[in-house]
Amino acid sequence: MEIKDYLSLISQTIRNGQPKYTERMVLEALDHGVTAGDILNRSFIPTMKDMGQRYKEDEVYIAKILSAARAMKYGLRVLKPRLEAEGEDSMHKGKVILGTVVGDLHDVGKNLVGLMFESAGFEVIDLGIDVSEKKFVQAVKDHPDAAIVCISSLLTTSLGNMKSIVKALNGMEERKNFRIMVGGAPVTQEFSDEIGADAYTDNAYDAAEAAKTFVLP
Ligand code: B12
Known part of the structure; x- marks a missing residue:
């Protein structure tokens, strides 16, 4: 799989609200050389931003937002140490x-x-x-x-x-x-x-x- 495939798969697990699957895909992507910065900036953040927008436009229910947020939280937990290790300049603001x-x-x-x-x-x-x-x-x-x-x-x-x-x-x-x-x-x-x-x-x-x-x- 290419980087963009991992990123879109992670995004899909967040949209579907599958915390364990998000966690597993994040670890797998990292193992295959995708950077933690890419996962955060090109998958997590745009996905949550899009979900928020859809909620505002009445396209998704609150329950969807809650489960997506939970999935992202799980993903963030395994991503954090790697973000810090990469020296991602977004850390420690x-x-x-x-x-x-x-x-x-x-x-x-x-x-x-x-x-x-x-x-x-x-x-x-x-x-x-x-x-x-x-x-x-x-x-x-x-x-x-x-x-x-x-x-x-x-x-x-x-x-x-x-x-x-x-x-x-x-x-x-x-x-x-x-x-x-x-x-x-x-x-x-x-x-x-x-x-x-x-x-x-x-x-x-x-x-x-x-x-x-x-x-x-
Ligand atoms: C879920 C919900 C509940 C749940 C809350 C569960 C929970 N754990 O939060 C429960 C069932 C408990 C509940 C209770 C009540 N609720 Co209520 N609830 C809602 C509902 C449906 C969704 C709110 C929500 O979670 N939105 C989703 C999030 C993502 O959006 P958000 O909170 O706006 O946050 C976004 C932005 O505003 C912004 N943001 C939020 N905070 C901050 C802070 C900063 C610093 C910044 C920069 C940005 C920012 O960023 C967020 C993400 O993008 C709304 C209706 C609605 N459609 O909004 C009513 C609503 C807010 N509730 C309402 C009411 C009246 C009540 C009750 C009084 C009902 C009752 N009679 O008992 C009680 C109040 C209890 C209390 N003392 O707080 C009214 C409020 C009316 C008003 N204008 O005052 C609403 C608007 C429903 C309505 N149309 O009447 N509620």
Whole structure:
């Protein structure tokens, strides 16, 4: 098989949501000389980006996204050591703190954001769901080297909580050391500007791309 055949096969296993098969195909591709960088950049990332787009256009159900994300997670687990060994320059971009706002239990989008950040080479500190202002503030104190704080809200009713969290973070002494990114279906660029966040994107792929520009040397 040629490189492109391995890459498209891996992509297929992700689309089909077959984590064990993804894992096996990644290992097999690596054994046959496909680089970890190619697997990440030419298979994993474009596949998840495409799945996200299809979901937005109502072409696939949420369950499909969940199983694809799980497959990619399995693949990423075996790929990571090889990416680091290859010295892939996408590795070690910095630390990101991530959480869904207090009052909100949705975590699918947040998890995808985390996955795309990890793929882009960030270390992700995932605070989970229903995260209070106090917990976000404490996390920044616990991780003074964090470059970005990402906040997700899927409920219109929890947008007020997002606002208070951003306000609290903006009031911190450490504020100059990190950027704040916000997202989730009801969030808009306008809202992000209004509450004093640094960036908003409407999908996980663009979030990781925007984040990279924050940590450019
Ligand atoms: C799955 C789901 C649930 C699941 C959540 C499971 C889970 N583990 O997450 C369950 C069943 C638990 C649930 C519960 C509820 N839900 Co619900 N849920 C959904 C649903 C169908 C999908 C959400 C989702 O996962 N989308 C897929 C992901 C990939 O998309 P996403 O989250 O938008 O994330 C993308 C972007 O927004 C962005 N992004 C996300 N976060 C971030 C963060 C940053 C920093 C950045 C940059 C980008 C970013 O990147 C992501 C990937 O590209 C939506 C409807 C819909 N079609 O969106 C309703 C929806 C969000 N839910 C809704 C409601 C009302 C509820 C409930 C209140 C229902 C009830 N009466 O009990 C409860 C709330 C419980 C709570 N306190 O949170 C409403 C919200 C309405 C509103 N505007 O407020 C929606 C819109 C449904 C509707 N049309 O009424 N829900």
